[in-house]
Structures are given as C-alpha cells and as structure tokens.
Amino acid sequence: MDAKFRSELRFLDSWSRALRLHQWAKNFLVFVPLIAAHKVQHAELLMPAMLAFLCFGLAASSAYVLNDFLDLDADRKHPYKRDRPFAAGELSLAHGGVVAFVLSLTAMVIAAMSLPPAFVAVLAAYLALTTLYSAYLKRFALLDVLTLAGLYTLRIIGGGAAVDVPVSFWLLAFSIFLFLSLAVVKRVTELLAVRNAGDHSPAGRGYTVDDLPVMRSLGIASGYISVLVLALYINSPASQVLYRRPEVIWLLCPLLLYWISRVWLLASRDAMHDDPIVFAAFDRVSWIVLALGAAVAWTAS
Incomplete structure (x- = not known):
C-alpha cells in the first residue's frame, strides 16, 4: 500500500x-x-x-x-x-x-x-x-x-x-523593457549553467558562452530603461489623473533600481533561478520591495 x-x-x-x-x-x-x-x-x-x-x-x-x-x-x-x-x-x-x-x-x-x-x-x-x-x-x-x-x-x-x-502606453513601454531585461536574465542563467558544465553553447539556442558580456549589458540597460520610463510617467499628465501626490512615486525609482540591480548581481553570481519571475515570487527581499512599493503607491494616491 x-x-x-x-x-x-x-x-x-x-x-x-x-x-x-x-x-x-x-x-x-x-x-x-x-x-x-x-x-x-x-x-x-x-x-x-x-x-x-x-x-x-x-x-x-x-x-x-x-x-x-x-x-x-x-x-x-x-x-x-x-x-x-x-x-x-x-x-x-x-x-x-x-x-x-x-x-x-x-x-x-x-x-x-x-x-x-x-x-x-x-x-x-x-x-x-x-x-x-x-x-x-x-x-x-x-x-x-x-x-x-x-x-x-x-x-x-x-x-x-x-x-x-x-x-496605457506608459504601462506597455514599462513592461516591454522590464520583461526584456528579465528574459535576458533567463538566457544568462542558462549560459552560465552551460559554461559550468564545460560546454560552449546550449543545444537548440543561438548563443555561446562568449555572448555573456553582451547579454549582461543588454539586460541591465533594458532594466534601467524601464526605470526611466517610470520616471517620465511621473511628470506626465496621466499620473496627475490617478495620483493626488504623483511626486511621491519618485520613491519607486530607487526601489526598482535596487531590485533590478540585485537580480542582475545574483544572476552574475550564478545564484539566480532560471526564471526570474518565479524567483521573485519566492524571494523574501522581492516581497519586501513589493510591499514598500505598494506603500509608496498608496501614499501617492
């Protein structure tokens, strides 16, 4: 039995x-x-x-x-x-x-x-x-x-x-750049695993381990551009409609910069789950950043 x-x-x-x-x-x-x-x-x-x-x-x-x-x-x-x-x-x-x-x-x-x-x-x-x-x-x-x-x-x-x-256009622009950064994290993590196994290229993919420096630069830049989109949104007419104190949303920028930088730091150390969104769902620090971000948004409202 x-x-x-x-x-x-x-x-x-x-x-x-x-x-x-x-x-x-x-x-x-x-x-x-x-x-x-x-x-x-x-x-x-x-x-x-x-x-x-x-x-x-x-x-x-x-x-x-x-x-x-x-x-x-x-x-x-x-x-x-x-x-x-x-x-x-x-x-x-x-x-x-x-x-x-x-x-x-x-x-x-x-x-x-x-x-x-x-x-x-x-x-x-x-x-x-x-x-x-x-x-x-x-x-x-x-x-x-x-x-x-x-x-x-x-x-x-x-x-x-x-x-x-x-x-909104703002949400779409923010999402595309943020998710491109996270998608590149996924590939960088995979390339690191391939390198650690002594191989040069993952099967069925268009990358080699020599692409790691370029991929890191691409991913970090894309993540930081998403923060720039957020900063531009704060000064737009759209934010004035939804928030009574839109200037408070500026506090989201350092939070997001910290989180993106931490994700890439962990990825570079080969300490990242192969899917960063799943990583974030089970990561205590990510939840703390999310809670702080929610508090900022509530205060701005």
Whole structure:
C-alpha cells in the first residue's frame, strides 16, 4: 500500500513539474491593469480577472508540454533540463500530447464562454506566439528574448481586455523593457549553467558562452530603461489623473533600481533561478520591495 501511494505521489509530482504549476505565478500579471487603474476595489471585475488568470495558466501549461516535446533531444543533453519528466522518461509522450491539447482547448472554451472577444483574441495570439516560439523562434539569438518579453506583456494586455480596462502606453513601454531585461536574465542563467558544465553553447539556442558580456549589458540597460520610463510617467499628465501626490512615486525609482540591480548581481553570481519571475515570487527581499512599493503607491494616491 505504501509503495502504491509513493508511486502515485511521484506520478502527480511528475505532472506538476511537466505542467510547471509553479510558473503560474507569472499569470498574476493579468491583475496589473486593475491595480494600475486603481480598480481593484471593483468586485465585479475580480471574477473576469480570475478567469483570465485561469485561462493563461491552462494555456501556459499546454505550451510548456509542447515545448518539452520539441526540446526533447536538447533537454536530454542539458545539465539540469534532462531531469524534466518527459526527457527523463517519467511520463508518456502520447499522454502529454493529449493533455496539451485538452488544456489549450479548455482555456479557449472558458475564454469564449466567459470573457470578452478582445480577451479571446489576446489568448489566441498568446497560444500562437508561444507555439511559434517553441517550434522556431527560440533558436535565434535576441529574437527569442524579444518574444519572451512579448509573451509576458501579452498577459498584461489580456488582463486589461478581460476587465475592459485600457492598458496605457506608459504601462506597455514599462513592461516591454522590464520583461526584456528579465528574459535576458533567463538566457544568462542558462549560459552560465552551460559554461559550468564545460560546454560552449546550449543545444537548440543561438548563443555561446562568449555572448555573456553582451547579454549582461543588454539586460541591465533594458532594466534601467524601464526605470526611466517610470520616471517620465511621473511628470506626465496621466499620473496627475490617478495620483493626488504623483511626486511621491519618485520613491519607486530607487526601489526598482535596487531590485533590478540585485537580480542582475545574483544572476552574475550564478545564484539566480532560471526564471526570474518565479524567483521573485519566492524571494523574501522581492516581497519586501513589493510591499514598500505598494506603500509608496498608496501614499501617492
């Protein structure tokens, strides 16, 4: 009985890792438009936002399974990706194909039945782009990180579409630069792992370990530009509409500068999770910075 129970637990753990349930933390980005527009207190908007969270979660899990299928050979040669459930032979490829199809179909059905057509279009674009990324775009240097930044930003656009809250130019500009920085962190972390394993280039990617200095510069610059966008927003007419004391928002700039600098410092020390957003979700310092940022925003309001 104990052996059967342990076997079932291992099976569930394998599926949990295959579906990347811990990566669902990224989907909290759908709530950003509500927060940015100061409409979190509108109870009637919370259900559509939560459904958007669910739809993106199902779609993302489907995409992760598809990505593992297409990356199977490369993952088996990778120092830590070889432990992924499909690469390690823990799960059936046939079952994975069925699950990926059912998850993406379920996400689209829920969206079509419960959310505005604009959200359905964004979700369809997300599924199409993530499929194109897994099948083709991830092989090309720079194009891959730009695509990842776009996929992060689509979650924010989708969140706005779900609750019929327009996503401002300022939020889009800020998001693109911040998420590009975080996407580059992901690649730098992967390149460091490859270098530590004694290899020169990750399989199926357009980078070599010689690209590390350039990638670090690109990622840090992009992160700092997102802070510049925030600083410019503070002096714009848009901030005057939402905040009674917009000058207080200047305090967000040093907080964000600190957080971005810390992320890159940890990445350079090879002490970063391979996904910085997941890292932030479980990092105590990131939560402290978030709490301080929320206090600043509340004071400015």
